[in-house]
Amino acid sequence: EADIYQTPRYLVIGTGKKITLECSQTMGHDKMYWYQQDPGMELHLIHYSYGVNSTEKGDLSSESTVSRIRTEHFPLTLESARPSHTSQYLCASSVLNYGYTFGSGTRLTVV
Amino acid sequence: AQSVTQLDSQVPVFEEAPVELRCNYSSSVSVYLFWYVQYPNQGLQLLLKYLSGSTLVKGINGFEAEFNKSQTSFHLRKPSVHISDTAEYFCAVSGSYGQNFVFGPGTRLSVLP
Numbered sequence: 001e002a003d004i005y006q007t008p009r010y011l012v013i014g015t016g017k018k019i020t021l022e023c024s025q026t027m028g029h030d031k032m033y034w035y036q037q038d039p040g041m042e043l044h045l046i047h048y049s050y051g052v053n054s055t056e057k058g059d060l061s062s063e064s065t066v067s068r069i070r071t072e073h074f075p076l077t078l079e080s081a082r083p084s085h086t087s088q089y090l091c092a093s094s095v096l097n098y099g100y101t102f103g104s105g106t107r108l109t110v111v
Numbered sequence: 112a113q114s115v116t117q118l119d120s121q122v123p124v125f126e127e128a129p130v131e132l133r134c135n136y137s138s139s140v141s142v143y144l145f146w147y148v149q150y151p152n153q154g155l156q157l158l159l160k161y162l163s164g165s166t167l168v169k170g171i172n173g174f175e176a177e178f179n180k181s182q183t184s185f186h187l188r189k190p191s192v193h194i195s196d197t198a199e200y201f202c203a204v205s206g207s208y209g210q211n212f213v214f215g216p217g218t219r220l221s222v223l224p
Binding site: 045048092094097099100104 | 143147152153154155156160162199203212214215219
């Protein structure tokens, strides 16, 4: 039973399109995160939030933006998708630092 | 600042053989330690974690890890692997005072028949 949901699981989209990747959690966690991961490679933190109306950029510079209007919802938006954005995007949440719960990921392909 | 090193990028092992995946960390503060597993085209799943107490931690799927503070290590072990254990394994560390997680680069475990 997943407690953190990401949609869509797979997305193929044309260059220049605006996209929003959805992430929702039902655990009431204050902290939420977005990671970018190329196949078989490391995870790179691109955004995080410690609560409603709190968002910060992560270690890896990203052209995406995030918002946190509700505790359970942490969407990621790309205003104009490019082939360089092709990657897997993983959403996670945590309470304190006792461990992350990850979603299943969104695999994005920009053609 | 914290960092995590996973010395082996790939570990091939035959089915039913034991395996150890190595993880070393550096941190100037008390830490929590974690191992996650990622199957192809999936997110990460928590295998086990060390927060405090016993340094030998048992997790899911028969895995265990031992926290060694003097060697700043948290190696993952399984006495007998299965084909289904083939996956990417990530070690992670977080500070007990609220710092974000730091993930290692991952170790790809390939279990051969």
